[in-house]
Structure formats: C-alpha cells, structure tokens
Amino acid sequence: MRYHALACDYDGTLARNGRVEPETVEALERLSRAGVKLLMVTGRELEDLLEVFPDAGVFDLVVAENGGLLYDPAQRHAEPLAAAPPPELAERLRAEGVSPLGVGRVLVATRTPYDVQVLAAIRDLGLELQVIYNKGAVMVLPPGVNKASGLAAAAERLELSPRSVVAVGDAENDHAFLTAAECGAAVANALPSLKDTCDVRLAGEAGAGVRELAGLMLSGELDAVEVPRRHILLGDADGDSDADDGDSGGEVRLPPYGVGMMVAGPSGSGKSTVTTALLERLVGAGYQCVIVDPEGDYADYPGVIVLGDPERVPAVEEVLHALRLPDHSVVVNLIGLRLRDRPAYFAELLPRLASLRAGLGHPHWVVVDEVHHVMPAELRHVPLHAAGDVGSLLMITVHPDAVSPAALRLMTSVLAVGRDPAATLAAFATAAGYDPPRAGSPRDGDLALWRVGTERARRVTPAPGEVERTRHRRKYAAGTMSKDKSFYFTGPEGRLRLRARNLHTFVELAEGVDDETWLHHLRRGDYSTWIRESLGDADLADEVAEAERDCREEPESGRRRIAGLIADRYTLPAEPTDYDPDHDDT
Numbered sequence: 001m002r003y004h005a006l007a008c009d010y011d012g013t014l015a016r017n018g019r020v021e022p023e024t025v026e027a028l029e030r031l032s033r034a035g036v037k038l039l040m041v042t043g044r045e046l047e048d049l050l051e052v053f054p055d056a057g058v059f060d061l062v063v064a065e066n067g068g069l070l071y072d073p074a075q076r077h078a079e080p081l082a083a084a085p086p087p088e089l090a091e092r093l094r095a096e097g098v099s100p101l102g103v104g105r106v107l108v109a110t111r112t113p114y115d116v117q118v119l120a121a122i123r124d125l126g127l128e129l130q131v132i133y134n135k136g137a138v139m140v141l142p143p144g145v146n147k148a149s150g151l152a153a154a155a156e157r158l159e160l161s162p163r164s165v166v167a168v169g170d171a172e173n174d175h176a177f178l179t180a181a182e183c184g185a186a187v188a189n190a191l192p193s194l195k196d197t198c199d200v201r202l203a204g205e206a207g208a209g210v211r212e213l214a215g216l217m218l219s220g221e222l223d224a225v226e227v228p229r230r231h232i233l234l235g236d237a238d239g240d241s242d243a244d245d246g247d248s249g250g251e252v253r254l255p256p257y258g259v260g261m262m263v264a265g266p267s268g269s270g271k272s273t274v275t276t277a278l279l280e281r282l283v284g285a286g287y288q289c290v291i292v293d294p295e296g297d298y299a300d301y302p303g304v305i306v307l308g309d310p311e312r313v314p315a316v317e318e319v320l321h322a323l324r325l326p327d328h329s330v331v332v333n334l335i336g337l338r339l340r341d342r343p344a345y346f347a348e349l350l351p352r353l354a355s356l357r358a359g360l361g362h363p364h365w366v367v368v369d370e371v372h373h374v375m376p377a378e379l380r381h382v383p384l385h386a387a388g389d390v391g392s393l394l395m396i397t398v399h400p401d402a403v404s405p406a407a408l409r410l411m412t413s414v415l416a417v418g419r420d421p422a423a424t425l426a427a428f429a430t431a432a433g434y435d436p437p438r439a440g441s442p443r444d445g446d447l448a449l450w451r452v453g454t455e456r457a458r459r460v461t462p463a464p465g466e467v468e469r470t471r472h473r474r475k476y477a478a479g480t481m482s483k484d485k486s487f488y489f490t491g492p493e494g495r496l497r498l499r500a501r502n503l504h505t506f507v508e509l510a511e512g513v514d515d516e517t518w519l520h521h522l523r524r525g526d527y528s529t530w531i532r533e534s535l536g537d538a539d540l541a542d543e544v545a546e547a548e549r550d551c552r553e554e555p556e557s558g559r560r561r562i563a564g565l566i567a568d569r570y571t572l573p574a575e576p577t578d579y580d581p582d583h584d585d586t
C-alpha cells in the first residue's frame with residue numbers, strides 16, 4: 001500500500017451544507033479497519049465542528065482553525081499550534097460592526113466584504129498576521145499557519161510522513177495541504193483552480209467524492225495512479241525511434257513507489273556516484289531511506305543517522321526505533337559484522353522493515369549496497385512478494401550473478417554502469433532467467449537503463465548530485481576489491497603472488513614480505529600507482545609517492561611511513577573480511 005493516511009477537508013468535501021452522509025462515515029470506517037489513519041483538516045472552529053459532526057471520533061486526529069489547533073478525539077484534548085492574535089484585533093472588529101465574527105483559540109474569522117476592515121485593523125495595530133480566503137470566508141492566522149502546517153503537526157504526532165498521505169479538498173485554503181501531501185485529490189465540486197493543480201480529479205461531489213477516493217485506496221487502484229510531480233530525476237535520455245518501450249528522449253524520472261532497481265557495474269565505474277545522487281534527491285524530497293551498508297561506504301553521508309561502526313553491529317530493534325521518526329533516514333553500517341553472518345542479519349531485518357512500513361507507511365526506500373553480501377546467489381527465498389512491500393528497493397552490486405535470483409526477480413529495471421553495459425545486463429538477465437536486452441555502447445559517463453521485459457536498454461546521462469562523499473573509504477580499507485583492482489606482491493623475479501584485496505591486507509602483507517620484494521615494488525612506484533589508479537585517491541597517492549622517493553634504501557622506514565599514511569586516511573578494522581567477489585582466493 002502506498003498511502004497510509006487520508007486527510008479530508010470538511011465543508012464542501014466531507015460535508016454538503018454542513019452535514020456528512022452516513023454512507024461517507026461508513027466508507028471512512030472501512031478505511032480505518034484497513035489500517036489507514038484518518039485526519040480531518042478544516043477551517044472550522046472546533047466547538048462548531050463537534051456540534052455539527054458528532055462522528056468526529058472516526059478520525060484519529062482533527063486539525064481545526066485552518067491549521068491552528070490539533071484535537072485528539074479519543075483523548076478529547078485540544079492543543080493550539082500557534083499563539084492567538086491579540087484580543088485588541090477582535091475588539092476593534094466588533095466595534096466596527098464586523099459580523100459574523102468568530103474568535104477561536106488561534107483563528108479570527110469573518111466573511112467578505114469585511115476583509116477590508118480586517119486588513120486595515122492588522123495594519124493599524126502593527127500586527128504580523130496573514131489573511132486566508134476560503135469561498136467567501138476570511139481567516140486571520142499567525143504567519144506560516146495553514147492547513148499544510150497543521151497536516152505536518154498531525155502527521156508528526158502519529159509518526160507518519162506526508163509522503164504517505166493522500167489529501168482531498170475543494171477550496172482555496174486546501175491548496176496548501178493538497179500540495180504538502182504525497183497526492184492531492186479534488187472533489188467534483190472543487191474550485192477550478194484546485195482541480196487544475198491537483199493530482200487526482202474525482203467524479204463525485206463532496207461526500208460521494210470522498211467515498212470514491214476511499215474505494216480507490218482500498219482496492220489499490222490509487223497506488224497505480226501516477227503523481228508526476230513526485231517523480232525523482234535520474235538523468236536525461238536520448239530520443240530513440242527504435243525504442244520499444246514507449247520511452248522517448250528527455251528527462252528520465254523514477255516514481256517514488258513500487259520501484260525495484262539494480263545499479264550494477266564493475267568497481268570504479270561510477271555506481272556510487274549514481275546512487276549517491278539519487279539518494280540525495282530522494283532524501284531532499286522527504287522520502288525516508290534506510291541504507292544497508294555492508295562495507296561502511298555511507299558512514300560519512302551527511303544528514304542521516306548512522307548506526308553501527310567497525311566495533312559495533314546495530315541491533316535490528318535499534319534500527320526500527322530510529323526509523324519510526326520519518327524525518328530521518330538511517331544508514332545500517334555492517335562493517336563490524338563478519339561476512340558469513342550478514343545474510344542472517346539481513347534476513348531478520350528485511351521482513352521487519354516491511355512490517356514497519358505496513359504499519360506506518362515508511363521507510364519509503366530500502367537501499368542495499370553490495371547486495372551480494374546479504375542476499376547471495378545461494379539464497380533461494382526472499383521474504384518479499386514485490387518491491388512495493390518496502391516501498392521501493394534499490395540494490396547495488398558489482399556482480400549481478402552473485403545475487404540471489406529471487407532478489408533479482410524483484411527488480412523492475414536495471415541501471416548498468418561502466419564501459420560494457422551489455423555484459424552487465426546479460427549477467428543480470430541470465431541470473432534472473434530473462435532474455436538479455438540489446439544495449440549499445442554508451443558515451444563516457446552514460447548509463448544503460450533497462451526496463452525488465454523490454455528488448456532494448458536506453459542510454460541515459462545521469463544527473464549529477466551535489467553531495468560529495470568520501471567514496472569507498474571503508475570498502476578499500478576492509479572490503480574486498482576485485483582481482484583487477486587488487487595489489488599483488490610478486491617480487492623481482494615474479495616468484496610470489498600475494499594478493500592484497502584491500503588496504504588492511506596490504507599493510508599486513510607489507511609487514512611480512514621480505515625486504516627485497518618490498519623494495520622492488522617501492523622503487524618502481526607500484527604502491528602509489530595502485531592507490532592512484534585502483535583506489536582513485538590522488539592525494540594519498542602523492543603522499544605515498546613521496547615516501548617511495550625518500551625510503552628507497554630503508555625498507556622498515558618505508559613500511560612504517562606508508563602504513564601510517566594509510567591509517568591516517570582510512571579506517572582499518574580489527575578483523576579483515578575474507579569475502580572475495582570472484583569466489584577465488586588467488
């Protein structure tokens with residue numbers, strides 16, 4: 001289910017002429033039994049609302065006074081969400097004969113044409129207040145208080161995200177909270193301006209429209225309705241008259257729900273750059289992401305809660321507790337967990353994430369880096385029926401064929417990164433049991449996007465992100481680099497073949513090799529060349545190159561100095577990983 005809460009306006013939406021039909025209340029009760037949270041967001045004063053609508057208890061929370069007051073029907077407790085205007089305002093309006101005049105706990109309200117007197121009084125009294133119109137009603141509120149701010153307060157109280165809410169209304173003051181919700185719907189009797197900007201136009205008027213919307217939510221049909229303003233930019237595609245999937249040139253955007261995407265390609269091909277840019281846009285748009293990070297690559301990602309480090313593995317309950325707050329995305333750092341224990345940990349975490357989403361509507365995206373660590377090819381069963389069970393699922397790997405086929409079949413698209421996208425897509429398709437697509441040779445920096453089931457992949461130029469992350473810092477320290485990226489101690493005569501799969505094993509092997517072997521590579525500049533070309537760390541490479549020049553005759557001094565330079569820049573764990581993506585120890 002995409003939407004876990006329904007937010008309704010009252011007058012003209014739920015109610016016609018101030019009254020709600022019994023059939024509408026019954027539709028709301030069905031939604032509540034299905035686990036959907038119900039929010040009313042109205043401009044009415046609370047006492048007036050309760051007088052005309054005795055069934056207000058069907059709602060989990062009521063936002064009254066156009067965002068100024070939050071009411072809990074179960075507890076019968078009302079809480080102002082802002083300070084009330086000074087009494088001098090209402091006193092002056094009464095003295096000038098303004099009628100009707102409503103004075104709530106935060107709101108002062110009248111009707112046109114008395115907005116002239118209202119504006120003059122605000123000006124003359126020097127007050128910082130705003131005036132909001134609603135089909136002839138004139139509402140005075142503190143600045144920043146509207147239905148959107150009220151919806152945000154109600155959602156926070158229920159541990160909901162606005163990205164899981166559908167809102168429905170009919171008038172000018174509904175623009176704000178329809179825009180703030182993930183999906184905004186307008187009943188048939190809504191103002192034309194609201195219909196023009198909403199996401200869903202309902203055929204029914206007032207309560208009939210609300211019942212129609214409830215039916216769409218219960219049937220799952222609303223989940224399939226596209227909300228283009230919520231789509232997330234991936235990049236730009238070339239127009240292709242031969243494309244068979246209906247796509248054309250222009251921006252390529254991803255819907256925020258129901259996506260199963262794999263980002264695959266060789267080490268150093270740009271997977272992290274693409275993933276980081278996409279994460280940046282998802283988090284910036286308000287979607288909660290949980291990033292399962294086997295190698296600690298995201299420990300420095302800004303603006304997220306990072307759980308776990310090389311010395312401590314986060315408990316599953318700790319992860320779930322952190323995710324209850326929808327405003328925070330969470331990184332689950334598993335670098336401290338032995339490789340063989342990672343699949344079991346993830347097998348416990350994944351269904352709990354699905355359960356959390358079923359109850360609260362978030363997290364919205366589950367991102368699994370180095371997915372072959374937690375869902376290896378040997379894994380036959382994945383506890384998801386579809387990516388939508390966790391909102392959306394993004395998996396990143398070097399080797400698609402090292403991932404569980406059951407997990408691969410959850411993917412609806414594949415993004416191939418690197419110089420040979422055809423080989424990457426073929427590896428995925430073969431492992432998942434599909435026919436490989438056709439994929440041309442991309443230009444430098446381009447990607448190949450394949451929508452599973454189509455015959456051809458598209459060339460996409462990725463949109464860059466703004467966040468600059470220290471890429472692969474912990475992966476290079478403790479993970480396992482592919483064979484072509486690893487360092488090999490061979491010695492001057494090539495008698496050795498000692499593979500350093502990461503910086504940790506490099507330092508360990510450096511301490512154990514004979515002086516002749518160490519100096520052979522040092523004098524050739526092999527260490528700085530490896531760091532520059534395989535790790536992409538030019539700054540460290542320059543420092544190591546200087547050490548190579550200074551320590552050409554001093555093996556012990558050279559070992560200590562280079563090891564120190566590495567330790568200063570990278571996290572070296574107490575226990576190295578023995579995982580090898582090539583399934584070979586050579």
